[in-house]
Amino acid sequence: AVMFRNALIAFIGVLYPADGIPQLAWTATILAFYTVGQSATRPWRNGPLNAFDSSLCVCVAILCAFLLSVADPRGDADSRYERFYPFVTLFFAMACCIMLFVVVYCTLFFLGKVDNNNNSARRSTTVLMNAVNQIDGMLLSRAIS
Secondary structure, rough: HHHHHHHHHHHHHHOOOOOHHHHHHHHHHHHHHEEEHHHHHOOOOOOOHHHHHHHHHHHHHHHHHHHHHOOOOOOHHHHHHHHHHHHHHHHHHHHHHHHHHHHHHHHHHHHHOOOOOOHHHHHHHHHHHHHHHHHHHHHHHHHHO
């Protein structure tokens, strides 16, 4: 899901290289749908990382939707810069704060300071080992007969 989202975001610049309005619209749409899908699939093994990723996607989607609603494609770049600089700076600062929290959390997780809940990893390993054992049993039964 994450790589699919990243591929779609990368293709936006290819599809609309010089038109910012469709770029904003598609970015907001893709991130909104990704966030909804992520709430169901939870692609990261750790819960707080899913929350951080969702928060970051929502922050960028809201920024794109806001800029889309107030953007004037007829205005020149200097007037748009003056009008939107505070808003873009605010959302960029929020995204940077979320990324900083992710880095701190990952560092604490790596150092063992965060509770490590390995239930999903254990279940996945158990299912994989059961499948390998069944395949091994089937191969042995065919080799004997």
